[in-house]
Amino acid sequence: MAFDVATVHLDEFTHGDAAARDAFVRTLGDSLVETGFVKVDGHRVTRQDVDAAYVAARDLFALPAEAKAAYVMPKGAGGYTPFGTEHAKDSEAIDLKEFWHVHQDVPEDHPLFATYGANVFPDEVPHFRPAMMRLYRDLEDAAQTLLEAIAVYLDLPERDLADMVVDGRSVLRVIHYPPLREANVPGAVRAAAHEDINLITLLPAATEAGLELLDRDGTWHPVDGLEGEIVVDAGDMLSRHVNLKIPSTTHRVVNPKTDDLPRYSMPFFCHPRPDVVLDAPASLVGDDEKHFPPTTADDFLNQRLAEIGLT
Numbered sequence: 053m054a055f056d057v058a059t060v061h062l063d064e065f066t067h068g069d070a071a072a073r074d075a076f077v078r079t080l081g082d083s084l085v086e087t088g089f090v091k092v093d094g095h096r097v098t099r100q101d102v103d104a105a106y107v108a109a110r111d112l113f114a115l116p117a118e119a120k121a122a123y124v125m126p127k128g129a130g131g132y133t134p135f136g137t138e139h140a141k142d143s144e145a146i147d148l149k150e151f152w153h154v155h156q157d158v159p160e161d162h163p164l165f166a167t168y169g170a171n172v173f174p175d176e177v178p179h180f181r182p183a184m185m186r187l188y189r190d191l192e193d194a195a196q197t198l199l200e201a202i203a204v205y206l207d208l209p210e211r212d213l214a215d216m217v218v219d220g221r222s223v224l225r226v227i228h229y230p231p232l233r234e235a236n237v238p239g240a241v242r243a244a245a246h247e248d249i250n251l252i253t254l255l256p257a258a259t260e261a262g263l264e265l266l267d268r269d270g271t272w273h274p275v276d277g278l279e280g281e282i283v284v285d286a287g288d289m290l291s292r293h294v295n296l297k298i299p300s301t302t303h304r305v306v307n308p309k310t311d312d313l314p315r316y317s318m319p320f321f322c323h324p325r326p327d328v329v330l331d332a333p334a335s336l337v338g339d340d341e342k343h344f345p346p347t348t349a350d351d352f353l354n355q356r357l358a359e360i361g362l363t
Protein backbone atom coordinates (compact mmCIF):
# COMPACT_ATOMS: atom_id res chain seq x y z
CA MET A 53 0.00 0.00 0.00
CA ALA A 54 1.26 3.47 -0.80
CA PHE A 55 2.39 5.05 2.41
CA ASP A 56 2.95 8.76 2.42
CA VAL A 57 2.16 11.25 5.17
CA ALA A 58 1.92 14.42 3.08
CA THR A 59 3.04 17.89 4.18
CA VAL A 60 0.59 20.67 3.30
CA HIS A 61 0.84 24.45 3.61
CA LEU A 62 -2.16 25.90 5.42
CA ASP A 63 -1.77 29.34 3.85
CA GLU A 64 -2.66 27.76 0.50
CA PHE A 65 -6.12 27.11 1.92
CA THR A 66 -6.51 30.43 3.73
CA HIS A 67 -4.90 32.70 1.13
CA GLY A 68 -4.44 30.69 -2.06
CA ASP A 69 -6.42 30.93 -5.29
CA ALA A 70 -9.05 28.33 -6.17
CA ALA A 71 -6.50 25.94 -7.69
CA ALA A 72 -4.21 26.15 -4.64
CA ARG A 73 -7.14 25.57 -2.28
CA ASP A 74 -8.26 22.63 -4.33
CA ALA A 75 -4.82 21.06 -4.32
CA PHE A 76 -4.51 21.65 -0.58
CA VAL A 77 -7.86 19.97 0.14
CA ARG A 78 -7.06 16.99 -2.07
CA THR A 79 -3.57 16.39 -0.65
CA LEU A 80 -4.72 16.82 2.96
CA GLY A 81 -7.76 14.59 2.57
CA ASP A 82 -5.95 11.85 0.64
CA SER A 83 -3.19 11.74 3.25
CA LEU A 84 -5.75 11.45 6.07
CA VAL A 85 -7.68 8.74 4.23
CA GLU A 86 -4.56 6.74 3.41
CA THR A 87 -2.63 7.18 6.67
CA GLY A 88 -4.84 8.92 9.25
CA PHE A 89 -2.12 11.58 9.47
CA VAL A 90 -0.94 14.72 7.67
CA LYS A 91 1.75 17.32 8.46
CA VAL A 92 0.98 21.02 8.25
CA ASP A 93 3.17 24.08 7.88
CA GLY A 94 2.33 27.59 6.66
CA HIS A 95 0.12 28.02 9.74
CA ARG A 96 0.11 30.86 12.25
CA VAL A 97 1.38 28.91 15.26
CA THR A 98 4.71 30.70 15.55
CA ARG A 99 7.96 29.08 16.62
CA GLN A 100 8.32 31.71 19.35
CA ASP A 101 4.99 30.67 20.81
CA VAL A 102 5.83 26.97 20.67
CA ASP A 103 9.28 27.62 22.17
CA ALA A 104 7.82 29.77 24.96
CA ALA A 105 5.36 26.98 25.76
CA TYR A 106 8.17 24.41 25.94
CA VAL A 107 10.14 26.67 28.31
CA ALA A 108 7.06 26.92 30.54
CA ALA A 109 6.54 23.14 30.32
CA ARG A 110 10.11 22.42 31.41
CA ASP A 111 9.78 24.84 34.32
CA LEU A 112 6.50 23.31 35.40
CA PHE A 113 7.60 19.68 35.38
CA ALA A 114 10.86 20.58 37.14
CA LEU A 115 8.82 21.52 40.24
CA PRO A 116 9.00 19.09 43.17
CA ALA A 117 6.43 16.30 43.12
CA GLU A 118 4.63 17.76 46.18
CA ALA A 119 4.15 21.10 44.43
CA LYS A 120 2.69 19.46 41.33
CA ALA A 121 0.47 17.19 43.45
CA ALA A 122 -1.37 20.28 44.71
CA TYR A 123 -2.81 20.68 41.20
CA VAL A 124 -4.29 17.22 40.79
CA MET A 125 -7.95 17.86 40.10
CA PRO A 126 -10.85 15.49 40.66
CA LYS A 127 -11.81 13.60 37.51
CA GLY A 128 -8.62 14.61 35.73
CA ALA A 129 -10.27 17.57 33.99
CA GLY A 130 -7.77 20.44 34.09
CA GLY A 131 -4.48 20.67 35.96
CA TYR A 132 -1.91 18.01 36.69
CA THR A 133 -1.97 14.23 36.18
CA PRO A 134 0.99 12.45 37.82
CA PHE A 135 3.28 9.81 36.39
CA GLY A 136 1.67 6.38 36.48
CA THR A 137 -1.98 7.39 36.00
CA GLU A 138 -2.94 6.92 32.36
CA HIS A 139 -2.75 3.74 30.33
CA ALA A 140 -3.89 3.11 26.75
CA LYS A 141 -7.33 1.56 26.26
CA ASP A 142 -6.08 -1.95 25.55
CA SER A 143 -2.91 -1.81 27.63
CA GLU A 144 -2.35 -2.93 31.22
CA ALA A 145 0.95 -1.08 31.63
CA ILE A 146 0.94 2.61 32.49
CA ASP A 147 2.37 5.16 30.07
CA LEU A 148 5.73 6.68 31.11
CA LYS A 149 4.48 10.25 31.31
CA GLU A 150 3.08 13.04 33.47
CA PHE A 151 0.96 15.80 31.98
CA TRP A 152 -1.02 18.98 32.49
CA HIS A 153 -4.37 19.74 30.84
CA VAL A 154 -5.44 23.21 29.77
CA HIS A 155 -9.09 23.10 28.76
CA GLN A 156 -11.50 25.49 27.06
CA ASP A 157 -11.61 28.78 28.90
CA VAL A 158 -15.05 30.39 28.85
CA PRO A 159 -16.20 33.39 30.91
CA GLU A 160 -18.21 32.77 34.09
CA ASP A 161 -21.43 33.92 32.47
CA HIS A 162 -21.06 31.49 29.54
CA PRO A 163 -23.58 28.60 29.44
CA LEU A 164 -20.71 26.07 29.34
CA PHE A 165 -18.85 27.49 32.35
CA ALA A 166 -20.76 25.14 34.67
CA THR A 167 -19.53 22.20 32.57
CA TYR A 168 -15.91 23.22 31.97
CA GLY A 169 -15.14 25.18 35.15
CA ALA A 170 -12.16 27.49 35.44
CA ASN A 171 -8.73 26.42 34.24
CA VAL A 172 -6.10 25.66 36.86
CA PHE A 173 -2.63 27.17 36.48
CA PRO A 174 0.54 26.75 38.57
CA ASP A 175 1.32 29.73 40.84
CA GLU A 176 5.00 28.77 40.86
CA VAL A 177 5.37 29.21 37.06
CA PRO A 178 3.63 32.48 36.17
CA HIS A 179 4.65 32.34 32.49
CA PHE A 180 2.87 28.97 32.05
CA ARG A 181 -0.61 30.47 31.79
CA PRO A 182 0.01 33.11 29.10
CA ALA A 183 2.21 30.77 27.05
CA MET A 184 -0.36 27.95 27.13
CA MET A 185 -3.41 30.14 26.56
CA ARG A 186 -1.77 31.67 23.50
CA LEU A 187 -0.82 28.28 22.12
CA TYR A 188 -4.32 26.95 22.86
CA ARG A 189 -5.94 29.75 20.87
CA ASP A 190 -3.45 29.45 17.97
CA LEU A 191 -4.00 25.70 17.74
CA GLU A 192 -7.76 26.04 18.08
CA ASP A 193 -7.80 28.45 15.13
CA ALA A 194 -5.65 26.15 13.03
CA ALA A 195 -7.87 23.18 13.96
CA GLN A 196 -11.00 24.99 12.77
CA THR A 197 -9.36 25.81 9.47
CA LEU A 198 -8.28 22.20 9.04
CA LEU A 199 -11.82 21.01 9.81
CA GLU A 200 -13.11 23.37 7.12
CA ALA A 201 -10.75 21.78 4.62
CA ILE A 202 -11.74 18.26 5.72
CA ALA A 203 -15.43 19.16 5.27
CA VAL A 204 -14.73 20.48 1.76
CA TYR A 205 -12.85 17.26 0.96
CA LEU A 206 -15.90 15.25 2.03
CA ASP A 207 -18.33 17.51 0.10
CA LEU A 208 -19.94 18.72 3.32
CA PRO A 209 -20.81 22.39 3.88
CA GLU A 210 -17.53 24.12 4.75
CA ARG A 211 -18.38 24.97 8.38
CA ASP A 212 -20.16 21.69 9.27
CA LEU A 213 -17.27 20.16 11.22
CA ALA A 214 -15.64 23.42 12.38
CA ASP A 215 -18.89 24.67 13.93
CA MET A 216 -19.00 21.59 16.16
CA VAL A 217 -15.85 22.71 17.97
CA VAL A 218 -16.65 26.39 18.60
CA ASP A 219 -16.37 26.67 22.43
CA GLY A 220 -15.74 22.92 22.30
CA ARG A 221 -14.27 20.73 25.01
CA SER A 222 -10.79 20.87 23.43
CA VAL A 223 -7.75 20.16 25.58
CA LEU A 224 -4.12 21.19 25.26
CA ARG A 225 -2.18 18.37 26.90
CA VAL A 226 1.34 19.36 27.93
CA ILE A 227 3.30 16.13 28.35
CA HIS A 228 6.63 15.30 30.01
CA TYR A 229 8.15 11.90 29.39
CA PRO A 230 11.02 11.76 31.95
CA PRO A 231 14.41 10.27 31.04
CA LEU A 232 14.17 6.48 31.33
CA ARG A 233 16.85 6.34 34.02
CA GLU A 234 14.54 8.34 36.29
CA ALA A 235 11.33 6.60 35.45
CA ASN A 236 11.12 3.23 33.84
CA VAL A 237 8.74 0.36 34.37
CA PRO A 238 9.40 -3.04 32.78
CA GLY A 239 7.12 -3.57 29.80
CA ALA A 240 6.00 0.06 29.69
CA VAL A 241 6.52 2.56 26.85
CA ARG A 242 6.18 6.32 26.76
CA ALA A 243 2.74 6.04 25.18
CA ALA A 244 1.31 2.63 24.30
CA ALA A 245 -0.52 2.10 21.00
CA HIS A 246 -3.85 3.92 20.94
CA GLU A 247 -6.23 5.97 18.83
CA ASP A 248 -7.19 9.48 19.91
CA ILE A 249 -10.75 9.96 21.17
CA ASN A 250 -11.47 13.40 19.71
CA LEU A 251 -12.09 14.79 16.20
CA ILE A 252 -8.55 15.77 15.21
CA THR A 253 -5.29 16.19 17.15
CA LEU A 254 -2.68 18.84 16.36
CA LEU A 255 0.84 18.15 17.57
CA PRO A 256 3.44 20.91 17.35
CA ALA A 257 6.78 19.18 16.81
CA ALA A 258 7.90 17.40 19.99
CA THR A 259 11.34 18.02 21.53
CA GLU A 260 12.53 14.50 20.61
CA ALA A 261 11.64 11.74 18.18
CA GLY A 262 9.50 8.78 19.17
CA LEU A 263 6.05 9.22 17.63
CA GLU A 264 5.11 6.32 15.35
CA LEU A 265 2.00 5.32 13.43
CA LEU A 266 0.77 1.89 12.44
CA ASP A 267 -0.08 1.38 8.78
CA ARG A 268 -2.76 -1.04 7.66
CA ASP A 269 -0.18 -3.67 6.83
CA GLY A 270 0.87 -3.71 10.50
CA THR A 271 4.15 -1.80 10.04
CA TRP A 272 5.17 1.02 12.37
CA HIS A 273 6.52 4.25 10.80
CA PRO A 274 8.13 7.24 12.53
CA VAL A 275 5.98 10.33 12.00
CA ASP A 276 7.83 13.04 13.89
CA GLY A 277 7.24 16.58 12.66
CA LEU A 278 10.14 18.88 11.83
CA GLU A 279 10.47 22.05 13.85
CA GLY A 280 7.67 24.40 12.77
CA GLU A 281 5.43 21.61 11.50
CA ILE A 282 2.25 20.43 13.12
CA VAL A 283 1.49 16.72 12.92
CA VAL A 284 -2.26 16.19 12.59
CA ASP A 285 -4.12 12.95 13.16
CA ALA A 286 -7.76 11.95 12.93
CA GLY A 287 -9.42 10.65 16.08
CA ASP A 288 -12.30 8.27 16.72
CA MET A 289 -14.96 11.01 16.90
CA LEU A 290 -14.14 12.15 13.37
CA SER A 291 -13.97 8.63 12.10
CA ARG A 292 -17.44 7.85 13.56
CA HIS A 293 -19.00 11.05 12.32
CA VAL A 294 -17.74 10.58 8.77
CA ASN A 295 -18.79 6.92 8.71
CA LEU A 296 -15.19 5.65 8.53
CA LYS A 297 -14.39 7.66 5.37
CA ILE A 298 -11.34 8.84 7.38
CA PRO A 299 -9.75 6.29 9.73
CA SER A 300 -8.45 7.04 13.20
CA THR A 301 -4.95 5.66 13.08
CA THR A 302 -3.18 3.76 15.84
CA HIS A 303 -0.06 5.52 17.09
CA ARG A 304 2.39 5.31 19.99
CA VAL A 305 5.49 6.94 21.45
CA VAL A 306 8.42 4.54 21.71
CA ASN A 307 11.21 4.64 24.28
CA PRO A 308 14.51 6.16 23.20
CA LYS A 309 17.75 4.16 22.95
CA THR A 310 19.47 6.33 25.57
CA ASP A 311 18.23 6.69 29.11
CA ASP A 312 19.12 10.33 29.71
CA LEU A 313 16.73 12.21 27.41
CA PRO A 314 13.39 13.62 28.48
CA ARG A 315 10.74 14.29 25.83
CA TYR A 316 8.13 17.03 25.84
CA SER A 317 5.11 17.23 23.55
CA MET A 318 1.92 19.29 23.42
CA PRO A 319 -0.96 17.60 21.61
CA PHE A 320 -4.08 19.72 21.14
CA PHE A 321 -7.11 17.44 21.23
CA CYS A 322 -9.84 19.20 19.30
CA HIS A 323 -13.26 18.25 20.71
CA PRO A 324 -16.85 19.24 19.92
CA ARG A 325 -19.10 20.91 22.46
CA PRO A 326 -20.46 18.26 24.85
CA ASP A 327 -23.99 18.19 23.39
CA VAL A 328 -22.93 17.86 19.74
CA VAL A 329 -24.31 14.68 18.20
CA LEU A 330 -21.89 12.54 16.26
CA ASP A 331 -24.02 11.02 13.53
CA ALA A 332 -22.89 10.43 9.96
CA PRO A 333 -24.61 12.76 7.46
CA ALA A 334 -26.67 10.91 4.84
CA SER A 335 -24.26 11.95 2.08
CA LEU A 336 -21.47 10.00 3.81
CA VAL A 337 -23.59 6.89 4.22
CA GLY A 338 -24.82 6.61 0.63
CA ASP A 339 -25.05 2.95 -0.35
CA ASP A 340 -22.84 1.96 2.58
CA GLU A 341 -24.31 1.06 5.96
CA LYS A 342 -24.18 3.53 8.84
CA HIS A 343 -21.39 2.04 10.95
CA PHE A 344 -22.23 3.66 14.32
CA PRO A 345 -25.41 4.76 16.11
CA PRO A 346 -25.62 8.46 16.97
CA THR A 347 -24.01 9.51 20.25
CA THR A 348 -23.34 12.82 21.92
CA ALA A 349 -19.71 13.88 22.11
CA ASP A 350 -19.92 13.82 25.90
CA ASP A 351 -21.32 10.29 26.19
CA PHE A 352 -18.61 9.02 23.89
CA LEU A 353 -15.89 10.89 25.78
CA ASN A 354 -17.00 9.66 29.20
CA GLN A 355 -17.08 6.07 28.05
CA ARG A 356 -13.54 6.38 26.68
CA LEU A 357 -12.08 8.26 29.67
CA ALA A 358 -13.22 5.43 31.94
CA GLU A 359 -11.40 2.97 29.67
CA ILE A 360 -8.05 4.78 30.02
CA GLY A 361 -8.08 5.33 33.78
CA LEU A 362 -8.92 9.04 33.73
CA THR A 363 -12.22 9.04 35.63
Ligand SMILES: O=C(O)CCC(=O)C(=O)O
Binds near residue numbers: 225227248
Ligand atom coordinates in the same frame (compact mmCIF):
# COMPACT_ATOMS: atom_id res chain seq x y z
O1 LIG B 1 3.67 12.71 22.65
C1 LIG B 1 3.30 12.55 21.49
O2 LIG B 1 4.01 12.84 20.53
C2 LIG B 1 1.95 11.91 21.19
C3 LIG B 1 1.11 11.70 22.40
C4 LIG B 1 -0.22 11.07 22.07
O3 LIG B 1 -0.39 10.40 21.10
C5 LIG B 1 -1.38 11.33 22.95
O4 LIG B 1 -1.19 11.87 24.07
O5 LIG B 1 -2.51 11.00 22.55
Ligand SMILES: [Fe+2]
Binds near residue numbers: 303
Ligand atom coordinates in the same frame (compact mmCIF):
# COMPACT_ATOMS: atom_id res chain seq x y z
FE1 LIG C 1 -2.49 10.12 20.70
